[in-house]
Amino acid sequence: MSTKPRVSLVTCSDIPDLDDEDAPLIGALADRGIDARPVVWDDASVNWAEAGLVVLRSPRDYADRREEFVGWARSVPWLLNPAELVNWNTDKHYLEDLRARGVPVLATQWFEPESRLTKQRIHTRFPASGEFVIKPAVGGGGQDSGRYTANKADSRRLAILHAHRLLKDGRAVMVQRYQASVDTLGERSLVFIDGEFVYAVHKAAVLHGPSKGPQEEHLERIDRVTASDAELAAAERVREVVREIMVERMGAATTLLYSRVDLVNDDDGRPTVMEVALTDPSLHFSYYPGALETFAVAIAQRVTAGR
């Protein structure tokens, strides 16, 4: 048996060997004397007590089994980011916690499955004009998300069917106005490793029409970008609030191994939160030379410190 310290990089059964972006972490950690392996989170044969430091990377199949996923996270002795934060962050209702603490987030209408909305009720709650987005409160990769036009009958009908389908499946639904700046300026993701801002990427608009169902994969077009002062300030404010949430839920705030804050401009040009990704974000290492190494060093330091 290897006596080297162990790191488990958590993925899902669809991508058991990690995605292309994370796979080189194995070698980068090996260079630091660490035995790193990909591990599928719901593989019943894994003994998590022997998995060493367990780092979430691509467990991207929890959308319709969030409770099972959070239960698993809570059962892992040494997980990063921590399980209670995973619990908070895997349901986009967390956006309302941010809003309540003064962080600008996209205005969102929530449809809950318990309210048993009829198609007619869904119709009357949708915006009367402009474009809007429907997406599930639990999900990632833009899956089960669609873009609709309020005053076009066909589009509105598809939107009703989409929201109704999600609700029938027991999933909470988010309705947001389509933020026009996403088509022009795009979205910016600010990546933090070990509590420090490291780099930012630009993501082009992802949604181009109605949802084509749960299996639809969206093409992501990513570029390097320089974060503005206003974006950095908005992301710092988000991180402060996340620390407050950690204190409330976990009794203390720890430095997060990774976080990604996704921002879009509101109609007045102010950076506004689209998403705070603390569970399984793509960290887009390949866009910045040295980014993967920075992440490997951060992991290795935790392993050496033993916590």
Ligand SMILES: Nc1ncnc2c1ncn2[C@@H]1O[C@H](COP(=O)(O)OP(=O)(O)OP(=O)(O)O)[C@@H](O)[C@H]1O
């Ligand atoms: N209100 C909106 N206005 C414009 N575009 C939106 C809006 N909501 C979502 N989108 C588009 O859909 C994509 C996915 O939405 P979001 O980031 O909220 O969910 P996700 O599925 O968790 O994403 P990720 O791909 O980051 O995991 C965004 O990157 C953006 O391009």
Ligand SMILES: [Mg+2]
């Ligand atoms: Mg996103």
